[in-house]
Amino acid sequence: MIEIKDLKASIGEKEILKGLNLVVKPGEIHAIMGPNGSGKSTLASVLAGREDYEVTGGEVVFNGKNLLEMAPEERAREGLFLAFQYPVEIPGVSNMNFLKAAVGEVRKHRGEEALSAKDFLALVKEKSALVELDGQLAHRAVNEGFSGGEKKRNEVFQMAMLEPKLAILDETDSGLDIDALRIVAQGVNAMRSPERSFIVITHYQRLLDYIVPDVVHVLYKGRIVKTGTKELALELEEKGYDWIKETVA
Amino acid sequence: MEILDEITGKDYEFGFTTNIESEKIPAGLNEEIIRVISAKKNEPSWLLDWRLEAFKIWQGMNEPEWAHVHYTKPDFQAISYYSAPKSKPKYNSLDEIDPEMRKTMDRLGISMDEQKRLNGIAVDFVMDSVSVATSFKEKLAELGIIFCSISEAVQEHGDLVRKYLGTVVPRTDNFYAALNSAVFTDGSFCYIPKGVRCPMELSTYFRINEAGTGQFERTLLIADEESYVSYLEGCTAPQRDENQLHAAVVELVAMEKAEIKYSTVQNWYPGDKDGNGGVFNFVTKRGLCDGYKSKISWTQVETGSAVTWKYPSCILKGDYSVGEFYSVAVTNHFQQADTGTKMIHIGRNTHSTIISKGISAGHSNNSYRGLVQINSSAKNARNFSQCDSLLMTDTSGAHTFPYIEVNNSSAQVEHEATTSKIGEDQIFYCLQRGLDEEQAISMIVNGYAKEVLNKLPMEFAVEAQKLLAISLEGSVG
Ligand SMILES: Nc1ncnc2c1ncn2[C@@H]1O[C@H](COP(=O)(O)OP(=O)(O)O)[C@@H](O)[C@H]1O
């Protein structure tokens, strides 16, 4: 699905990713954990194509294509989805119109026909139920006046609508109460399939009780410093990140 | 994006040299010229006198300099003040039209027939707009609605014109209003009789070909008691004109319980991307809410012109009368806009609402200037104003000049203002969902301007949305 080799990226003068390697196969769920500031969101942003970051080395192959050469919207249309850590508000733009345009672009790219208004609405109904998103929210402006939990659920709803090949969830769990966490996890689990992969970025192992990963990585100071199974997450929970910091040092 | 900019910059090289069939009088302005204009139009003597008086007033005035705009002042003696109505360039087919202009029209969704009509090419289809316009006129006549050119009105409905001309915008009002009063040759007249609800949007669109759009346009619209009219001025298609200076006057009168909705889309040639050329649009628009419970609502989408100077205003004289102003003004490249409104509260319990959305891109400057004046007689008057500015670039400017004068302590006046820069985060969010940059900007900007766009008649609103997007293409930075 995605192969990241020796990826280096900086913002301004500051190098943040310092040679990162990661391979995610179709159908796999990889969790990336790590202390604050270690570069998790940077990795997500670089993969999604944010221009603020300069890629200074390495390569990324996504479904056989050179990801780093593609414009951000092409990456999205090719099936890369990022659930943002901090989803932005777009006042005055209805969630419906926004999604209709997005789904339209993605379908066009895949060579599929545009959905009729009726089919689109049916899809909205089905997918919003998945994350128990109030029908009202779907009709409001994108994220405007949404609570933190509603924003995160809206991200998962959009993911479900766009049916990506690879979804990167950046701390989708942070700030959620246990019910919201369960709902978000349920949305993700419903989308698991042998053709779809996930990179779940999280600070806490709690989420991984609900979304069970195949592989767990620890990202620290711009590199993957440890890779293991689900047990690694439990170990981190128990020992804290200081333990990693010591082993790396 | 730069390539697009280049093309857009070139866009108007094509122009006005092609077969202009016009009957012009020599350049210059003096009493004699005004007599010639009046005679050519076969006007009654009261109107000639009225014009001459305006000319005297104008001679004693200075060109205003208070607006936040910079430009080289027009040479008024270099302008020809009369040319026969059909002075638009003539083309034989759409192939002769500037391809960029056609592209814009295509993207606005303007049909081939319409494109032909707008460019003065004969349309010979069954569904041609001339026949639409004819049936439209018949229907209006049945209801007693008068909708014609101001010149025709002077001939056919002289008493009405004489009674109202200059009553809302007096000749002494300002430099350009005085000039317009002296030399206007074109414009629209509309009268809605008592109790009549005009069943369709009255659009100058239907008149464009008949008379062309004048350099000194004069519009007079009267809504008699308990009548209603929605009036559309301009069109979203880009409009070129050989005249650099446009100084129109629009006067509206709403009598007891009458309502006038006046919507404008202004898309005159804005000049090239380096700030050369473009139309100077110096307009005086004012409505008088004369009667009890009368209402006047101005909605404008301003994307064109090099320099715009325009304040559609309401005089709220009747008790319980209502004035509204909804505006989206976009400036790009080196365009300058100084626009806003004046709400003058005279009657009791009068209400006014001002929603202004400025969008500045490139090196442009966009100013809101608004006056809310509550006179001592205006007991329980209310105003709400909201002025938002959106900056697309670091090199563009947004300015707000609100003036509030309250002379009655029972008044409630609220003013809110915000300035924000278009969010890189918002754009990236859209890109990440598969939209391209153009779509992203279009969505964000239209979302921002939604409150105003919602006030436009449906068929106009869709085109206006596209227009905003096209005006701002490649403008984020
Ligand atoms: N826009 C930015 N400008 C400067 N430094 C940044 C910016 N974004 C992130 N950083 C820095 O990069 C490092 C990694 O940040 P981030 O990827 O957000 O970490 P994480 O998501 O793991 O908490 C931090 O030291 C952070 O301060």
Ligand SMILES: [Mg+2]
């Ligand atoms: Mg982060």
